Amino acid sequence: MKKFILDLILKENRKLSNQYALLILTSPDKLPEILPGQFAEVRVDGSSTTFLRRPISIHYVDYETNELWLLIQVIGDGTKRLADLREGELVNIILPLGNSFNEPVDKNSKLLLVGGGCGVAPLLYLGAHFKNKGFDVNFLLGARSELDILQKSEYQKFGKVYITTEDGSMGERGFVTQHSLLKDSNFDYIYTCGPTPMMKAVASYAAKTMANCEVSLENTMACGIGACLCCVTDTTDGHVCVCTEGPVFNITKLKWQI
Amino acid sequence: MANLNIKIGRLQLKNPVMTASGTFGYGTEYSDFMDISRIGGIFVKGTTIRERQGNPYPRMAETPSGMLNAVGLQNKGVDYFIDSIYPTIKDIDTNIIVNVSGSTLEDYIETAEKLNSLDRIPAIELNISCPNVKEGGMAFGTSCISAAQVVKSVRRVYKNELIVKLSPNVTDISEIALAVEAEGADSVSLINTLLGMAINAEKRIPILSTVTGGLSGPAVKPIALRMVWQVANAVKIPVIGLGGIMNAADAIEFMLAGATAIQIGTANFIDPTVSLKVIDGINDYCDRHGYKSVSEIIGALEI
Numbered sequence: 001m002k003k004f005i006l007d008l009i010l011k012e013n014r015k016l017s018n019q020y021a022l023l024i025l026t027s028p029d030k031l032p033e034i035l036p037g038q039f040a041e042v043r044v045d046g047s048s049t050t051f052l053r054r055p056i057s058i059h060y061v062d063y064e065t066n067e068l069w070l071l072i073q074v075i076g077d078g079t080k081r082l083a084d085l086r087e088g089e090l091v092n093i094i095l096p097l098g099n100s101f102n103e104p105v106d107k108n109s110k111l112l113l114v115g116g117g118c119g120v121a122p123l124l125y126l127g128a129h130f131k132n133k134g135f136d137v138n139f140l141l142g143a144r145s146e147l148d149i150l151q152k153s154e155y156q157k158f159g160k161v162y163i164t165t166e167d168g169s170m171g172e173r174g175f176v177t178q179h180s181l182l183k184d185s186n187f188d189y190i191y192t193c194g195p196t197p198m199m200k201a202v203a204s205y206a207a208k209t210m211a212n213c214e215v216s217l218e219n220t221m222a223c224g225i226g227a228c229l230c231c232v233t234d235t236t237d238g239h240v241c242v243c244t245e246g247p248v249f250n251i252t253k254l255k256w257q258i
Numbered sequence: 259m260a261n262l263n264i265k266i267g268r269l270q271l272k273n274p275v276m277t278a279s280g281t282f283g284y285g286t287e288y289s290d291f292m293d294i295s296r297i298g299g300i301f302v303k304g305t306t307i308r309e310r311q312g313n314p315y316p317r318m319a320e321t322p323s324g325m326l327n328a329v330g331l332q333n334k335g336v337d338y339f340i341d342s343i344y345p346t347i348k349d350i351d352t353n354i355i356v357n358v359s360g361s362t363l364e365d366y367i368e369t370a371e372k373l374n375s376l377d378r379i380p381a382i383e384l385n386i387s388c389p390n391v392k393e394g395g396m397a398f399g400t401s402c403i404s405a406a407q408v409v410k411s412v413r414r415v416y417k418n419e420l421i422v423k424l425s426p427n428v429t430d431i432s433e434i435a436l437a438v439e440a441e442g443a444d445s446v447s448l449i450n451t452l453l454g455m456a457i458n459a460e461k462r463i464p465i466l467s468t469v470t471g472g473l474s475g476p477a478v479k480p481i482a483l484r485m486v487w488q489v490a491n492a493v494k495i496p497v498i499g500l501g502g503i504m505n506a507a508d509a510i511e512f513m514l515a516g517a518t519a520i521q522i523g524t525a526n527f528i529d530p531t532v533s534l535k536v537i538d539g540i541n542d543y544c545d546r547h548g549y550k551s552v553s554e555i556i557g558a559l560e561i
Binding site (some may be wrong): 003005046049051052094099220222225226228229230232233239 | 316
């Protein structure tokens with residue numbers, strides 16, 4: 001897929017909490033085709049400590065309104081700058097980057113999309129895509145507390161939403177892998193993004209239940225286009241770039257101890 | 259419009275702006291964004307005699323105004339380069355230069371010999387300055403004796419332009435430059451990355467899997483500029499300057515300090531098209547100052 005460097009306009013900065021912001025970007029031109037699971041490299045301007053672009057998952061693309069949604073979690077100065085961007089400001093973005101999630105062949109497949117914390121981001125666009133294709137979508141979203149459960153009503157537009165929080169402030173108490181849904185149902189395809197320990201636990205559950213499982217990795221990156229070789233992960237094919245061979249990997253490809 | 263043509267020995271460049279090894283892949287990674295043949299030269303990823311998996315993740319740590327990397331020369335080996343990559347890049351209308359690294363003297367010789375036969379590779383850049391591999395690499399580039407030895411051995415088998423990439427992790431970089439010049443290097447490029455380190459205090463662990471790594475980006479520019487100036491004053495062969503160049507003004511500073519041409523590295527990650535902007539900026543500078551040719555600014559620093 002052809003990659004573009006675009007100056008997008010910030011249409012709306014929706015503060016979801018102190019720690020999270022939803023950036024809604026648009027352009028006078030039609031947005032290029034972007035697949036679920038792909039990401040963007042966002043330039044951070046005016047930070048004394050943040051030098052490199054920030055790789056950010058594509059949260060959602062609305063071609064009718066020509067909107068690109070990015071979910072930002074404030075971690076350091078770079079993400080703080082992004083979360084503090086003002087409406088009307090231009091944001092320099094390289095996209096679309098990386099591969100995408102794979103679609104099950106059988107339309108009756110039971111799908112589970114599992115996200116943790118800000119890792120839920122790519123699953124909204126993926127869920128919307130699957131719903132459009134006629135699949136039944138189940139989201140399992142986990143976070144520390146109610147405050148970290150993001151965009152719940154958006155996910156509900158595309159499927160059933162199940163929630164766990166570590167403190168029990170919303171949904172079932174515990175980790176995503178402890179949710180009763182996983183004891184009661186079997187899934188054919190599991191898609192997951194979030195902290196590595198969570199994804200490994202999900203991958204382990206998928207392996208045990210013979211589900212096909214794809215994970216989206218979030219390795220530290222510099223270029224985002226396969227030039228610097230900084231973001232590698234160890235696979236059955238050796239070290240490969242997460243930015244070009246991923247971010248989505250089938251768990252059978254990764255050398256995870258699960 | 260100034261004349262931007264530059265010669266580095268027998269190497270003809272359409273302009274003095276090139277992209278640094280390890281930051282520009284094989285060039286084609288950037289072709290969605292621009293016409294890469296406009297660049298004066300592309301230094302492709304460090305190539306070794308055999309495939310290398312490189313260092314484990316994490317390999318990169320961001321620092322204020324820069325980054326540390328510890329990639330460790332991941333590449334598929336020179337034979338793979340010749341069979342599978344060279345055919346896809348040989349027709350790009352610019353200088354494609356292969357960066358060559360090794361663990362032993364024999365590795366360097368054998369790799370250089372294999373590249374000798376490629377019509378469309380007019381030069382190699384001998385990397386005796388990689389800080390991220392346990393054996394070889396920087397070990398060759400930090401003593402005059404070993405630097406001279408590897409250049410002498412490669413010079414014997416390699417007929418095209420031989421560029422030697424120098425390490426800044428030395429007491430006196432001019433001595434090393436003089437040593438490689440004496441053994442037949444056609445030009446030198448400097449600087450490679452500076453050895454650095456980053457720590458995660460919360461976890462009390464180093465950020466890089468290798469503990470130390472190579473620092474690049476604007477943080478290193480003043481050091482690079484000083485070293486280019488020192489080396490350009492010491493040697494007679496052309497000097498290619500690099501280290502933290504982010505824009506045309508930086509590039510011009512390196513040329514004023516004595517660089518015949520420059521390489522852009524880390525800046526490619528922030529703006530993939532930066533090299534074209536630097537070419538245009540150098541042209542504007544020449545026009546503004548009444549230089550008919552960019553070669554007039556080489557070493558034009560007034561002290």
